[in-house]
Amino acid sequence: MKKVSDADKLFYFEKNFFTMDGVWMLEVEKEVGWDMALRIDKAVWIRLMKLIFRRIKNYLKLDTNTLADLIEIITFRWSIEGWKYQVNVISDLEVIIEIKECPYKAIMDRNSERQDRIPLICKNMCYPFYRAAFKEFNPKIKFERYEFMGLGDNVCDFCFKLIDE
Numbered sequence: 706m707k708k709v710s711d712a713d714k715l716f717y718f719e720k721n722f723f724t725m726d727g728v729w730m731l732e733v734e735k736e737v738g739w740d741m742a743l744r745i746d747k748a749v750w751i752r753l754m755k756l757i758f759r760r761i762k763n764y765l766k767l768d769t770n771t772l773a774d775l776i777e778i779i780t781f782r783w784s785i786e787g788w789k790y791q792v793n794v795i796s797d798l799e800v801i802i803e804i805k806e807c808p809y810k811a812i813m814d815r816n817s818e819r820q821d822r823i824p825l826i827c828k829n830m831c832y833p834f835y836r837a838a839f840k841e842f843n844p845k846i847k848f849e850r851y852e853f854m855g856l857g858d859n860v861c862d863f864c865f866k867l868i869d870e
Contacts, residue, residue, distance in 0.1 A: 739822075747834060758778055762774070765781060772797075772800060776865070779802070779863075789805040791805065813826065847867075848863070
């Protein structure tokens with residue numbers, strides 16, 4: 706068996722994770738059309754995001770589901786994937802993260818044939834699958850989005866507020 710390094714593994718998975726996601730979507734869309742492909746992809750991402758959150762939580766050895774833990778998990782993931790963001794801690798109960806660069810949008814920006822799909826992905830995919838993952842993580846954390854780069858805004862915002870209901 707060929708011996709590979711951690712750097713080799715990182716190269717392989719980093720280069721192929723985004724590619725697999727894009728190729729999957731293109732092939733499903735070709736078979737069942739855009740609307741059905743989007744519904745399937747959203748279902749996959751909702752399920753995957755919940756798994757990713759649990760795995761990162763375990764990896765980071767987090768024992769609770771606080772707002773601080775959620776921010777730790779999501780920024781860990783985004784840092785691994787190459788997102789550019791700024792975390793603005795408003796208080797212990799409120800955090801707003803501004804996304805400056807999203808690798809998924811950047812990939813679609815480079816493909817002129819897919820640019821018309823960017824607003825649909827941003828609004829109909831990104832927001833719903835994050836909302837589901839955040840709700841499962843802690844239903845007392847309210848999540849809102851007001852700005853979407855894919856809809857023409859300069860940043861994407863992820864607004865979190867811990868509520869007591």
